[in-house]
Amino acid sequence: MTRTNTAGARLRTAAGGANRWVVLVVLCVSLLLVALDATVLHVAVPSVTEDLRPSSTALLWIVDAYPLVCASLLILFGTLGDRVGRRRVLLLGYALFGIASAVAALATVPEVLIGARALLGVGGAMIMPATLSILRAVFPDRRERATAIGIWTAVAAVGAATGPVLGGFLVENYWWGSVFLINIPLMALILPLGRWLLPESKGNADGPWDVLGALMAAAGVLGAVLGVKRLGAGDPPLAAGTAGPLLVGAALLVLFVRRQKRRAHPLIDMRLFSRAAFTTSVGCIVLGMLALVGLELIAVQYLQLILGLSPLETGLRLLPLTFAAMAAGATGSYTLRRLGPRRMVGWGFVLTAAAVLLLVLMGQHDRPLLLTAGFVLLGFGLQTTLFSAYESMLSEAPAESAGGAAAIGETSYQLGAGMGIALLGSVMNAAYAPGLSGLPGVPEAAAKAAANSLGEAYQVADGLGGRAGRALHQAARHAFVNGLHVTLFVSAGLLLLGALMALRLPRVMECAVDPEPVGAQPVGAGPVGGGEPAGRADGAAKVPATREPAETAGSARPRS
Numbered sequence: 001m002t003r004t005n006t007a008g009a010r011l012r013t014a015a016g017g018a019n020r021w022v023v024l025v026v027l028c029v030s031l032l033l034v035a036l037d038a039t040v041l042h043v044a045v046p047s048v049t050e051d052l053r054p055s056s057t058a059l060l061w062i063v064d065a066y067p068l069v070c071a072s073l074l075i076l077f078g079t080l081g082d083r084v085g086r087r088r089v090l091l092l093g094y095a096l097f098g099i100a101s102a103v104a105a106l107a108t109v110p111e112v113l114i115g116a117r118a119l120l121g122v123g124g125a126m127i128m129p130a131t132l133s134i135l136r137a138v139f140p141d142r143r144e145r146a147t148a149i150g151i152w153t154a155v156a157a158v159g160a161a162t163g164p165v166l167g168g169f170l171v172e173n174y175w176w177g178s179v180f181l182i183n184i185p186l187m188a189l190i191l192p193l194g195r196w197l198l199p200e201s202k203g204n205a206d207g208p209w210d211v212l213g214a215l216m217a218a219a220g221v222l223g224a225v226l227g228v229k230r231l232g233a234g235d236p237p238l239a240a241g242t243a244g245p246l247l248v249g250a251a252l253l254v255l256f257v258r259r260q261k262r263r264a265h266p267l268i269d270m271r272l273f274s275r276a277a278f279t280t281s282v283g284c285i286v287l288g289m290l291a292l293v294g295l296e297l298i299a300v301q302y303l304q305l306i307l308g309l310s311p312l313e314t315g316l317r318l319l320p321l322t323f324a325a326m327a328a329g330a331t332g333s334y335t336l337r338r339l340g341p342r343r344m345v346g347w348g349f350v351l352t353a354a355a356v357l358l359l360v361l362m363g364q365h366d367r368p369l370l371l372t373a374g375f376v377l378l379g380f381g382l383q384t385t386l387f388s389a390y391e392s393m394l395s396e397a398p399a400e401s402a403g404g405a406a407a408i409g410e411t412s413y414q415l416g417a418g419m420g421i422a423l424l425g426s427v428m429n430a431a432y433a434p435g436l437s438g439l440p441g442v443p444e445a446a447a448k449a450a451a452n453s454l455g456e457a458y459q460v461a462d463g464l465g466g467r468a469g470r471a472l473h474q475a476a477r478h479a480f481v482n483g484l485h486v487t488l489f490v491s492a493g494l495l496l497l498g499a500l501m502a503l504r505l506p507r508v509m510e511c512a513v514d515p516e517p518v519g520a521q522p523v524g525a526g527p528v529g530g531g532e533p534a535g536r537a538d539g540a541a542k543v544p545a546t547r548e549p550a551e552t553a554g555s556a557r558p559r560s
Contacts, residue, residue, distance in 0.1 A: 080209065302481075362484065457473070
């Protein structure tokens with residue numbers, strides 16, 4: 001064995017020593033790139049439109065191809081990683097992500113950019129569940145795993161919030177392709193590092209991999225997410241482009257669930273959903289993302305169209321939310337041990353609802369201190385909720401099913417984001433449109449066009465000019481702020497519903513050291529020692545962390 005291979009093998013014994021934190025760094029860097037790519041294109045859309053001249057449909061697919069493909073393939077690649085090796089799937093995802101980024105940056109026609117965005121979605125679907133399932137494998141002790149997941153979720157928040165700021169800077173100083181080009185050198189660095197440092201791990205590989213089931217899940221999630229996105233774009237619920245994908249997606253997902261229940265070796269063990277902690281955690285992820293993405297979308301419109309901020313200034317105004325999320329992730333492990341999942345998730349939802357109600361004080365004039373305070377509370381509260389929900393969901397699943405569990409969590413994340421845009425966007429439109437009817441001097445056709453969005457209302461008002469144009473402009477601003485307040489009240493109600501849902505979570509954080517899964521490849525230096533009591537499906541010993549004294553550095557590690 002060469003010296004390089006020996007060094008890499010030593011570092012890959014991550015579960016047995018401090019080098020598992022090096023593994024965490026590699027996983028977080030890859031997650032940061034994927035999270036950045038999910039939002040970095042948003043501010044580049046006007047430049048892409050000017051350069052490539054896509055049709056309205058093509059522009060929609062340029063934006064939506066990445067999240068649609070990524071969401072639909074998460075279960076497929078998450079469960080495939082459990083069978084063939086999570087590190088192998090992750091490294092392939094790195095390579096594909098880098099190649100697709102180069103194609104996207106150099107695209108000269110809309111069709112090429114759409115294809116490249118779809119390939120980025122495939123790469124993202126290979127990377128995201130693999131990072132979380134490898135994290136699950138290299139941190140068998142729940143206390144350390146909670147710290148790692150806190151860092152992981154904070155990095156995801158940083159990537160999503162930094163995307164618009166970085167994209168605005170690159171577009172203003174270079175060209176729109178640079179938002180993709182930055183991925184290439186980073187992937188060129190992380191691919192050999194990942195191959196050298198990351199440990200391989202697998203789940204239980206008994207029985208054949210269910211190819212048909214994986215395809216059914218992919219098509220079902222694709223239909224569901226596509227239908228929800230069409231609702232969020234304002235399409236009628238009964239329109240063929242909305243109802244069709246929703247119905248087909250729901251039917252395929254029902255068939256997928258029935259198929260998994262019948263199989264001796266399913267892709268996803270549906271018995272996970274019989275566990276109250278697992279099901280509640282997934283529901284809290286959906287609800288948390290519903291509130292976050294819907295509110296962020298409306299907040300961006302408020303900052304740009306009401307306060308008149310540029311895209312870069314808007315991104316900077318949202319940075320307090322990111323910093324607060326980072327703080328919540330960094331302190332999440334300590335908070336979880338002291339409060340337990342039930343109180344942490346519940347009080348996180350309550351804090352987020354309080355932040356939303358504070359933002360109701362926003363009006364037509366800039367109040368930077370109010371916005372900063374609201375965004376800080378919003379970021380801290382939601383990140384607290386999402387961290388604890390992710391940690392509880394992943395810890396409830398057996399180690400050999402980590403890829404499938406991670407895929408369920410990431411799919412819930414994507415569905416929650418789509419539902420947030422659809423639901424809160426619909427509430428916003430329903431409250432906004434009535435404020436533009438019956439304006440004196442404004443033609444009915446102009447008022448109807450202005451009711452589509454605030455941006456369109458400004459264009460219609462400029463076209464009318466004179467007293468009618470000024471009246472429409474002012475009415476649109478008042479109607480938008482009124483709709484914003486209604487939407488915030490609805491969001492607060494949903495968040496308080498989440499606090500009630502959290503009552504089904506365990507009261508204390510029950511720390512367990514994972515046993516070596518049957519048929520799994522070892523991650524560390526050796527199997528974790530036994531002596532675990534019966535009564536848990538994954539065989540792990542459960543110790544309430546909130547009843548233990550502070551652990552020493554050695555006591556927090558698994559026995560070998």
